[in-house]
Amino acid sequence: MKLESLIQAIPVKQISGNTNKEISGLDSDSRNIQQDFLFVAVKGTAVDGHQFIDKAIESGATAIVCEEMPENITPTTTYIQVSDSKEALGLLASEWYANPSRQLTLVGVTGTNGKTTIATLLYEMFRLFGEKAGLLSTVCNYIDEKAVPATHTTPDPITLNKLLREMVDVGCRYAFMEVSSHSADQKRIAGLDFDGGIFTNLTRDHLDYHKTVEAYLKAKKSFFDHLPKNAFALTNLDDKSGMVMLQNTKAAKHTYSLKTLADYK
The missing domain is CATH 3.40.1190.10 (Mur-like, catalytic domain)
Structure with a gap:
């Protein structure tokens, strides 16, 4: 699915990078990330997914949904900032599986x-x-x-x-x-x-x-x-x-x- 099509399901604050790219999957667990995945950085009760953005990119993530833009921006990665990444994950998952x-x-x-x-x-x-x-x-x-x-x-x-x-x-x-x-x-x-x-x-x-x-x-x-x-x-x-x-x-x-x-x- 095209990233630009997928992110129409969520309220976006700002985008850094190219959205005209193919996404092969999405996950909020950096350990499950594969090539051309979208990684959703969720602030959990025990762990903050923002800490694993770099690890997700190393594993093949080409797009990141986050509440806070990271200090070190990778030029080939697209960053989508949202107000609530928990809500965004639910909306993106519904869209990914065609609602x-x-x-x-x-x-x-x-x-x-x-x-x-x-x-x-x-x-x-x-x-x-x-x-x-x-x-x-x-x-x-x-x-x-x-x-x-x-x-x-x-x-x-x-x-x-x-x-x-x-x-x-x-x-x-x-x-x-x-x-x-x-x-x-x-x-x-x-x-x-x-x-x-x-x-x-x-x-x-x-x-x-x-x-x-x-x-x-x-x-x-x-x-x-x-x-x-x-x-x-x-x-x-x-x-x-x-x-x-x-x-x-x-x-x-x-x-x-x-x-x-x-x-x-």
């Missing part, structure tokens, strides 16, 4: 407990209806009936879009996925076109990462904040954070409950 989430009815499930159960039940139910469907979950990923081992609750953007592309290619019309708070906070789901979101519940969890319950809640809520208006947002009315999740969503709001009056009881 597979737009060709699926994609539903995300978030919450502390019950994500795997709900996503798996939906996947199994739709397949019992005779539909081809995909599943992205903590236990295992499925491309219709083909099992793919899972390494994270929500994979990195490149793996995520690769799996979604494989689902589309085998004829899947539906995909159900767990959306972890880590993935929402790290913008691993950036660029995905969700048709619906489901909230289960919120209890104290992952505070080693989020530090506070409020930050944990905000990470979950950001998933619903970014749902498009033609999507649905389904929340658990029995959980005290249930309606908080939907406060700022543009999606159509729906509720379910075991204890009180709701859209689905």
Whole structure:
């Protein structure tokens, strides 16, 4: 794919170098970089990818997406500066795999407990209806009936879009996925076109990462904040954070409950 075509998917601050070049792949891990790759320098929680720009170029990267322009510019390398390289990685990965989430009815499930159960039940139910469907979950990923081992609750953007592309290619019309708070906070789901979101519940969890319950809640809520208006947002009315999740969503709001009056009881 041409670099100039690929970077149309991201908001760019400035470009240094030639964009009329062919890109053979992209990655945010410098160890995976090959000849003519695009390297996305992401600031992670433990490691800053900007430290590995030179290593990526040595391995064959001809284009770099970064938040900070390096002091030493290589003349043959193209540098694309962005405000948020985490978000850029998600958008670029979606574009690289021809935006597979737009060709699926994609539903995300978030919450502390019950994500795997709900996503798996939906996947199994739709397949019992005779539909081809995909599943992205903590236990295992499925491309219709083909099992793919899972390494994270929500994979990195490149793996995520690769799996979604494989689902589309085998004829899947539906995909159900767990959306972890880590993935929402790290913008691993950036660029995905969700048709619906489901909230289960919120209890104290992952505070080693989020530090506070409020930050944990905000990470979950950001998933619903970014749902498009033609999507649905389904929340658990029995959980005290249930309606908080939907406060700022543009999606159509729906509720379910075991204890009180709701859209689905």
